[in-house]
Amino acid sequence: xxxxxxxxxxxxxxxxxxxxxxxxxxxxxxxxxxxxxxxxxxxxxxxxxxxxxxxxxxxxxxxxxxxxxxxxxxxxxxxxxxxxxxxxxxxxxxxxxxxxxxxxxxxxxxxxxxxxxxxxxxxxxxxxxxxxxxxxxxxxxxxxxxxxxxxxxxxxxxxxxxxxxxxxxxxxxxxxxxxxxxxxxxxxxxxxxxxxxxxxxxxxxxxxxxx
Amino acid sequence: xxxxxxxxxxxxxxxxxxxxxxxxxxxxxxxxxxxxxxxxxxxxxxxxxxxxxxxxxxxxxxxxxxxxxxxxxxxxxxxxxxxxxxxxxxxxxxxxxxxxxxxxxxxxxxxxxxxxxxxxxxxxxxxxxxxxxxxxxxxxxxxxxxxxxxxxxxxxxxxxxxxxxxxxxxxxxxxxxxxxxxxxxxxxxxxxxxxxxxxxxxxxxxxxxxxxxxxxxxxxxxxxxxxxxxxxxxxxxxxxxxxxxxxxxxxxxxxxxxxxxxxxxxxxxxxxxxxxxxxxxxxxxxxxxxxxxxxxxxxxxxxxxxxxxxxxxxxxxxxxxxxxxxxxxxxxxxxxxxxxxxxxxxxxxxxxxxxxxxxxxxxxxxxxxxxxxx
Numbered sequence: 001x002x003x004x005x006x007x008x009x010x011x012x013x014x015x016x017x018x019x020x021x022x023x024x025x026x027x028x029x030x031x032x033x034x035x036x037x038x039x040x041x042x043x044x045x046x047x048x049x050x051x052x053x054x055x056x057x058x059x060x061x062x063x064x065x066x067x068x069x070x071x072x073x074x075x076x077x078x079x080x081x082x083x084x085x086x087x088x089x090x091x092x093x094x095x096x097x098x099x100x101x102x103x104x105x106x107x108x109x110x111x112x113x114x115x116x117x118x119x120x121x122x123x124x125x126x127x128x129x130x131x132x133x134x135x136x137x138x139x140x141x142x143x144x145x146x147x148x149x150x151x152x153x154x155x156x157x158x159x160x161x162x163x164x165x166x167x168x169x170x171x172x173x174x175x176x177x178x179x180x181x182x183x184x185x186x187x188x189x190x191x192x193x194x195x196x197x198x199x200x201x202x203x204x205x206x207x208x209x210x211x
Numbered sequence: 212x213x214x215x216x217x218x219x220x221x222x223x224x225x226x227x228x229x230x231x232x233x234x235x236x237x238x239x240x241x242x243x244x245x246x247x248x249x250x251x252x253x254x255x256x257x258x259x260x261x262x263x264x265x266x267x268x269x270x271x272x273x274x275x276x277x278x279x280x281x282x283x284x285x286x287x288x289x290x291x292x293x294x295x296x297x298x299x300x301x302x303x304x305x306x307x308x309x310x311x312x313x314x315x316x317x318x319x320x321x322x323x324x325x326x327x328x329x330x331x332x333x334x335x336x337x338x339x340x341x342x343x344x345x346x347x348x349x350x351x352x353x354x355x356x357x358x359x360x361x362x363x364x365x366x367x368x369x370x371x372x373x374x375x376x377x378x379x380x381x382x383x384x385x386x387x388x389x390x391x392x393x394x395x396x397x398x399x400x401x402x403x404x405x406x407x408x409x410x411x412x413x414x415x416x417x418x419x420x421x422x423x424x425x426x427x428x429x430x431x432x433x434x435x436x437x438x439x440x441x442x443x444x445x446x447x448x449x450x451x452x453x454x455x456x457x458x459x460x461x462x463x464x465x466x467x468x469x470x471x472x473x474x475x476x477x478x479x480x481x482x483x484x485x486x487x488x489x490x491x492x493x494x495x496x497x498x499x500x501x502x503x504x505x506x507x508x509x510x511x512x513x514x515x516x517x518x519x520x521x522x523x524x525x526x527x528x529x530x531x532x533x534x535x536x537x538x539x540x541x542x543x544x545x546x547x548x549x550x551x552x553x554x555x556x557x558x559x560x561x562x563x564x565x566x567x568x569x570x571x572x573x574x575x576x577x578x579x580x581x582x583x584x585x
Contacts, residue, residue: 063482064482065480065481065482065483083309084384085384085385085386085461086384086385086386086388086389087385087386088388089388089389186482187477187482187483187484188477188478188479188481188482188483188484189482191352191354191477192350192352192477192479194415
């Protein structure tokens with residue numbers, strides 16, 4: 001009997017885009033397109049079971065084995081460093097992790113840098129690599145407002161188009177790393193469903209290359 | 212009389228493993244919960260997590276609650292040419308969990324084989340690792356890697372320490388797509404970059420892996436490692452469950468401590484690695500020993516979380532009695548149940564949160580069944 005592969009998809013626009021890739025790769029599950037409040041969708045023929053979870057939780061579901069594979073942004077993977085395999089760059093949901101500041105910002109190295117961010121670990125590692133003394137201000141949203149109100153000197157955040165920054169007289173100061181959606185897998189599940197997972201990765205890879 | 216049913220999955224496993232290890236001449240090794248902190252400070256990178264619980268003892272010495280067993284065993288080991296020392300242990304260690312960032316008590320069972328480690332010793336330890344996994348579940352996989360392959364590959368070019376660190380992490384994650392970016396950042400030759408990308412895809416059945424390695428291996432270190440893997444593979448072919456023993460180089464351990472074969476084991480339906488081990492001659496040398504050593508540890512707590520079934524009832528029978536009860540008769544009633552192999556909790560009133568198969572009331576004539584839940 002074919003074993004089912006459990007797939008955790010991130011709720012929202014990115015998840016829908018990624019599901020289309022799975023569908024095109026031959027892992028369709030028509031019930032997922034129906035409008036209802038169901039959380040789990042499965043197609044025994046293709047051997048997949050999908051479920052939607054909060055984007056930042058995908059890595060946890062996969063690391064703890066509730067999902068065999070999942071799709072998570074590189075930002076989440078860098079922030080939480082889950083112990084999972086990262087099998088493929090899906091090259092969608094592309095954006096960048098950046099340091100941004102007011103356009104008149106001057107970095108005074110004699111002072112502690114105040115950094116507002118949602119991504120505490122990323123910011124800490126980035127500045128530790130530069131041996132820079134920083135004061136981290138953890139915010140949960142609307143990060144851009146922090147430097148405008150003088151709460152912080154810079155922000156470490158995801159930038160997609162840069163429109164929000166521009167409209168608020170902020171600009172990108174430094175790039176940290178590029179972000180895109182990644183296919184991740186539980187290390188133990190991979191040992192027991194190797195062939196099925198390899199097949200899935202190969203079909204998705206074809207989709208990525210054709211796109 | 213021991214009722215095995217009462218044992219928790221991890222306790223049963225610990226007993227099975229003890230029997231197995233003793234048969235191969237391994238001696239039990241019992242140690243204190245505490246160890247001088249200095250031992251860990253000197254070998255910090257060997258530990259899985261940096262944080263150690265420390266306290267000052269009555270003489271003012273800084274002590275630690277053991278985060279690891281191997282270091283304590285090496286500390287007490289004396290080189291003895293020609294003699295192989297074999298020990299096993301079943302100990303609690305204290306580490307910070309990656310997920311919760313809290314200290315956790317972890318039950319570790321394992322063994323160490325120390326002396327002049329030869330092919331025989333290597334096979335013996337691997338055989339015990341396979342048998343340990345099989346005793347937990349028929350659905351297991353043992354992955355074997357050789358540190359000499361990656362170390363040879365990286366040492367073939369003059370590369371930065373930071374590069375080695377980053378590449379090791381990518382290899383451990385089977386992340387081939389980011390290797391070119393990191394290689395470019397460190398200005399690493401294209402030929403090495405291509406090899407590293409190919410290297411990530413080298414895993415699976417032993418024959419397939421050996422064939423792929425042939426074209427990747429260059430230089431003395433890699434050739435020697437490849438030869439060792441070939442010899443090992445030929446030996447493993449004759450073992451029971453040989454197809455469950457695979458090669459996978461995404462298994463990367465710290466090269467400062469491990470230099471030969473490293474391995475880890477998985478059991479189906481347990482999302483984490485349950486067995487880890489390897490040959491750590493370099494650690495022995497760092498601690499001033501001439502001999503080599505190889506060993507492994509199993510994390511038995513995982514069994515309790517993932518493999519054991521939840522009990523449906525706390526007890527079979529809740530036996531209610533009141534003040535008029537004849538205690539001799541009540542006692543006899545309890546004995547009758549126990550002789551039938553049932554568990555009984557005698558109460559004046561049924562506890563709210565205790566579940567049972569049957570709730571009965573004792574009167575001096577016998578029992579009246581109030582509720583049956585089966």
